[in-house]
Amino acid sequence: MTALQGEGYAVDYNADTGTIRITGILxxxxxxxxxxxxxxxxNSIAAHPALTLDLSGLEFLNSSGIATLxxxxxxxxxxxxxxxxxxxSSSVPWQGKSLNNLKRLMxxxxxxxx
Amino acid sequence: MTTEQYGDFQxxxxxxxxxxxxxxxxxxxxxxxLKQRWRxxxxxxxxxxxYVTTFFPLDESDSATKIxxxxxxxxxxxxxxxxLENAMKFSADSAGIPVxxxxxxxxxxxxxxxSNGANIEQAAKLQTFIQQILSEDPYELYFRKMExxxxxxxESGSGLGLLTMINDYGAKLAWRLESVExxxxxxxxxxxxx
Numbered sequence: 466m467t468a469l470q471g472e473g474y475a476v477d478y479n480a481d482t483g484t485i486r487i488t489g490i491l492x493x494x495x496x497x498x499x500x501x502x503x504x505x506x507x508n509s510i511a512a513h514p515a516l517t518l519d520l521s522g523l524e525f526l527n528s529s530g531i532a533t534l535x536x537x538x539x540x541x542x543x544x545x546x547x548x549x550x551x552x553x554s555s556s557v558p559w560q561g562k563s564l565n566n567l568k569r570l571m572x573x574x575x576x577x578x579x
Numbered sequence: 580m581t582t583e584q585y586g587d588f589q590x591x592x593x594x595x596x597x598x599x600x601x602x603x604x605x606x607x608x609x610x611x612x613l614k615q616r617w618r619x620x621x622x623x624x625x626x627x628x629x630y631v632t633t634f635f636p637l638d639e640s641d642s643a644t645k646i647x648x649x650x651x652x653x654x655x656x657x658x659x660x661x662x663l664e665n666a667m668k669f670s671a672d673s674a675g676i677p678v679x680x681x682x683x684x685x686x687x688x689x690x691x692x693x694s695n696g697a698n699i700e701q702a703a704k705l706q707t708f709i710q711q712i713l714s715e716d717p718y719e720l721y722f723r724k725m726e727x728x729x730x731x732x733x734e735s736g737s738g739l740g741l742l743t744m745i746n747d748y749g750a751k752l753a754w755r756l757e758s759v760e761x762x763x764x765x766x767x768x769x770x771x772x773x
Binding site for chain 2: 472490492494495496525527528529531532535536539540556557558559562563566569570
């Protein structure tokens with residue numbers, strides 16, 4: 466089901482499979498505007514032993530969005546007990562440039578590229 | 580402060596003798612509400628990204644050119660958007676200087692140069708950050724800031740956008756800060772070698 470959406474993007478949350486899928490183009494104005502997405506991500510950590518964040522359909526993300534993802538990964542790392550998988554796409558250029566940084570923040574993270 | 584330069588700031592006019600392509604966008608940040616203006620950042624950045632692909636045409640028989648074109652478009656769009664977002668956040672129209680974004684194609688180099696007016700306080704903050712970028716490993720600085728940001732309350736102006744340009748896109752950054760009446764004329768150059 467679609468949990469959040471705005472101009473050009475949607476966030477779907479499947480509680481049964483523990484999957485959050487973000488699609489479209491995300492250029493929100495600063496960490497504050499990312500707060501609803503941030504809360505959805507961080508609240509899911511405690512609710513699932515394993516969580517998949519599917520970004521393969523996320524064509525663009527600004528640096529505030531990258532900071533939001535990093536904060537989520539750091540929270541998951543510090544929480545422990547929730548295995549994180551991030552799915553990217555090799556045909557979306559920014560992901561090949563920036564997603565690997567998340568792995569450094571959380572070495573246990575599984576990062577895959579379709 | 581009179582004029583300070585950081586990094587390898589290039590004097591564009593001296594390089595314009597040759598055959599150079601450029602695009603120039605300018606606007607006043609206060610002419611429409613920030614919320615509407617913010618949307619314009621993305622449109623302008625995507626336009627610059629699309630425009631630059633003209634100079635890196637597709638070779639249908641070579642799939643590598645398609646990947647390369649997509650990467651150049653994405654890099655220009657990302658960098659231009661970050662520069663414009665920073666300009667919206669940290670410029671002062673009261674300085675009487677519009678925000679301008681110029682893109683130059685200089686051989687195997689794409690240069691994005693963003694200029695804006697800033698008040699003295701904004702300029703001082705930027706200067707502190709520039710000195711940090713130039714004196715520390717930008718990669719280590721990036722991760723340290725991410726860790727700080729994850730535990731501290733939301734703050735803006737941590738320079739993560741500039742750091743990702745350097746770390747993720749291999750861009751070279753340079754700045755010029757020029758004192759004008761009670762304000763500072765700030766120019767940021769981002770160079771991408773392609």
